[in-house]
Amino acid sequence: MSHSVAVFRPNDDRIEAAADLLESLGVEAVSDPMLAVEATGAVPRSDAEYVVFTSTTGVELAAEAGWSPGDQELVAIGPKTADTASDAGFAVDIVPEEYTSAGLVEAMTDHVDGARVEVARSDHGSQVLLDGLERAGAYQHETILYQLVRPPAAGISVERAVGGDLDAALFTSSLTVEHFVEAAEEQGVAAELTPAMVDVTVGCIGPPTRETAEAAGFDVDVVPDDATFDALARAVVDRLE
Structure with missing residues (x-):
């Protein structure tokens, strides 16, 4: 068996x-x-220098809503998210070695001092990412693209x-x-x-x-x-x- x-x-x-x-x-x-995913209808802000996606779902919802990164730097939490972004026609600039919020902070720390960083994700994202970006000197903002509920x-x-x-x-x-x-x-x-x-x-x-x-x-x-x-x-x- x-x-x-x-x-x-x-x-x-x-x-x-x-x-x-x-x-x-x-x-x-x-x-x-x-x-289960419940979309909010929101899209990432357009006035940030970096946009961080922490899931394939976030990328898919943003693309479906007609959003594109323009000349913003795009950050993906891992290879699956990066592949989804590439499939949507988005160029990915940063993928951390460790596919976690802490890994994102480590990968971005040397780049974001004084920069505006948009974090586009679910309503259950880790505070580790926001706190880490703030410590790195970034002006961070979070946009909730979707809510995660239990079926x-x-x-x-x-x-x-x-x-x-x-x-x-x-x-x-x-x-x-x-x-x-x-x-x-x-x-x-x-x-x-x-x-x-x-x-x-x-x-x-x-x-x-x-x-x-x-x-x-x-x-x-x-x-x-x-x-x-x-x-x-x-x-x-x-x-x-």
């Missing part, structure tokens, strides 16, 4: 791609979208975990952890979830997500070197074998 691995990507082509990857790695994908039907993975029928869980953001716990609370099994997760291999995409998972009482087994879903999935599957 193959191992069962819960995946919490947004309920669009990302959950489908994630499930396909897991199946190709020889495990059962337990698709349980913990995020009403989310929670099948909670049932599987509490029932002892889940081998691993792949958390791709702090919000997926929080929504996972909220689903357990709604189901009335919050007390049973933490001890049940002892038997589940927990993978987190990066240090911030790991901190959130540990704060929720989960032992984190895997954090990949690269903060990508592909690296996370492969590292967790390797751990299960």
Whole structure:
């Protein structure tokens, strides 16, 4: 019998791609979208010298709204976001070595003293990025392109975990952890979830997500070197074998 691995990507082509990857790695994908995107209709400001995108979703929504960077410097949090920007016809100038808010700050610190920096992202972005840019001397501004909410039907993975029928869980953001716990609370099994997760291999995409998972009482087994879903999935599957 193959191992069962819960995946919490947004309920669009990302959950489908994630499930396909897991199946190709020889495990059962337990698709349980913990995020849904609600666009605000906003676009990045045009008066900034740098525009920072922290997700592929942000790039897609900006492009769909007819926005383009003009002569602004474009910053993408990682290669997937950069590829999406390139597909939209946007030239990307900076991609950090570490695909996190802290990595963005490190990559931009030497460039943004006195500059106007626009951060275009979801309503659940890390304060680390804004604080770091401010310390670097930037005039930072945040535009909320979309809100991330928990789909009403989310929670099948909670049932599987509490029932002892889940081998691993792949958390791709702090919000997926929080929504996972909220689903357990709604189901009335919050007390049973933490001890049940002892038997589940927990993978987190990066240090911030790991901190959130540990704060929720989960032992984190895997954090990949690269903060990508592909690296996370492969590292967790390797751990299960």
